[in-house]
C-alpha cells in the first residue's frame with residue numbers, strides 16, 4: 390500500500406452522482422471528503438438537507454432489464470454494487486413496471502450509508518470557486534443547479550460557450566422509425582459543407598393545409614409552465630416552436646420550417662409549403678434531431694402533434710423536447726474518456742453537469758467517475774466500459790458520441806437520457822424460431838432483448854478485467 394492510497398478524493402456535491410461516486414471510491418479503500426452546501430445554502434429545487442434528494446418525481450423509470458435501456462442501466466448498476474440502487478430497492482413503493490421509491494426513506498438510506506462509512510467525511514460547505522490547488526483529485530458533481538459562484542469559476546476556466554445555463558432540447562427520433570417513402574435526404578441547396586455529402590438532412594414535407602393544421606395544433610397544445618426561478622430563459626434564438634407559432638402563422642415557415650433550397654424527389658414538380666428537417670445526432674447515425682424544434686409542449690402533446698408530420702407518423706422518440714434551467718458542460722469537447730477536464734485533469738465531472746439527464750443516469754456517471762478516480766489514486770488503469778453496455782453507451786454520448794455540426798452552433802450538444810439509439814447496432818439480425826420471420830413489435834422486442842443480453846454479457850467481461858469489481862459487491 391502506498392501513501393497515495395491514503396490521500397482523499399474530494400467530491401463537490403452530494404446529489405445522486407456525488408453520493409454514488411463517494412460510495413464507489415470508498416469501496417476501493419480510498420478515502421473521500423464530500424463537500425455539500427445544503428443546508429447552509431440551498432438550490433431552487435432542493436427542500437431538505439439529505440444527500441441524494443430527489444427534487445421532483447419519485448420514479449427511477451422502467452425496471453425492465455430485458456427490453457428497456459434504463460431498466461438495463463439499473464441492472465448494470467446493481468451488478469456494480471451501486472449504493473443508489475441498493476437504497477432504491479430497499480425503499481420501493483408499488484409502481485407497476487417502474488421502480489419508484491419512498492423519497493424520504495431513499496435519501497435517508499443513502500445519507501446514513503455515507504455518514505457512517507469510516508472512509509467518508511462529509512463537510513457541509515459551499516465550494517464557491519475553483520478547488521484549492523492542493524486538492525489533486527476532485528469530482529465536481531454539483532448538478533443542474535450548481536451554485537452561481539462555482540458555475541462562474543467553471544465558466545471562466547472552460548470558456549463562455551462551453552458551459553450552458555439552460556438546455557434547449559429538440560426532440561430526437563430513431564432514424565429507422567422515419568418513413569423514407571414520404572421523407573427524403575438532402576442538404577439545403579445541396580451544400581456539402583466541410584464534413585457532409587450534400588444529402589445530410591432528413592426532410593419531411595408539409596402542404597399548405599398540413600402546415601396550417603400543424604400551427605393550430607402547436608398553439609392549442611398543452612404546455613409546461615416555467616418555474617418562477619427559471620423566469621424567461623429564452624436566449625440566442627432558442628425560442629420554443631409554439632412561441633414562434635404564436636407570434637405569427639408564417640413565422641415557422643421563415644424559421645425552422647423553411648422550405649427553400651429543397652426539392653422533394655417523390656413529387657419534384659410540387660414545392661413543399663414547409664419542411665421539417667432532421668439532422669444526424671450521433672456518430673452511429675441511429676438518432677436524428679428535429680432541427681430548431683425546442684419546445685415546452687407536454688410530452689404526450691409532442692408525440693401526438695409531431696406524428697402528424699408526413700414521414701414521422703410512426704416516429705419513435707429517443708428524447709422529447711424541453712427547455713429548462715440546467716447547468717451543463719459541452720462535455721464532448723472538454724472531457725476526456727474518463728470524464729477528466731482536458732485543461733485541468735485533476736478535475737473530473739459527474740452527473741447531470743456532464744450532459745446526461747435523469748436521476749439514474751446521473752448516478753451511473755457518478756459510479757463511473759468514482760471508479761475512474763479510485764483506480765487513478767491506486768495507480769491502476771481502468772478502461773471505460775464497452776460501448777455496448779448501458780454505462781458505456783451513456784459515457785460515449787458524453788465523451789464523444791454526439792456529432793457537432795457547424796451550422797448547429799456551439800450548443801448543439803444537449804442532455805440525454807439513456808436509450809437504445811446510443812448503442813452500437815447488433816452485428817447479426819435477430820431471428821425468430823426456425824422457419825419463423827420476425828416482424829413489427831415482435832422484431833422490435835427481440836432486438837431490444839438482444840441488445841440487453843449483449844450489454845450484460847459485455848459488462849461481465851469488463852468486470853472481470855477490473856480488479857476491483859468484487860470489492861463493491
Ligand SMILES: Cc1cc2nc3c(=O)[nH]c(=O)nc-3n(C[C@H](O)[C@H](O)[C@H](O)COP(=O)(O)OP(=O)(O)OC[C@H]3O[C@@H](n4cnc5c(N)ncnc54)[C@H](O)[C@@H]3O)c2cc1C
Pocket residue numbers: 401402403404405406407424425426427431432434435441442443444445446447514515516517530531532533534535536539714739740741742746747748749751752
Ligand atoms: C427542477 C428539476 C426537476 C427534475 N426532475 C427530475 C425527475 O423528475 N426525474 C429525473 O430523473 N430527473 C429529474 N431532474 C434532472 C436530474 O436528474 C436531477 O437534477 C438529478 O438530481 C441530477 O443529479 P446530480 O447528482 O447531477 O445533481 P444533484 O442531485 O442536483 O446534486 C448536486 C448537489 O450539489 C450541491 N451543490 C451545488 N453547488 C455546490 C457547491 N458549489 N458546493 C457544494 N455543493 C454544491 C447541491 O446542493 C446538490 O446537493 C430534474 C432536475 C431539475 C432541476
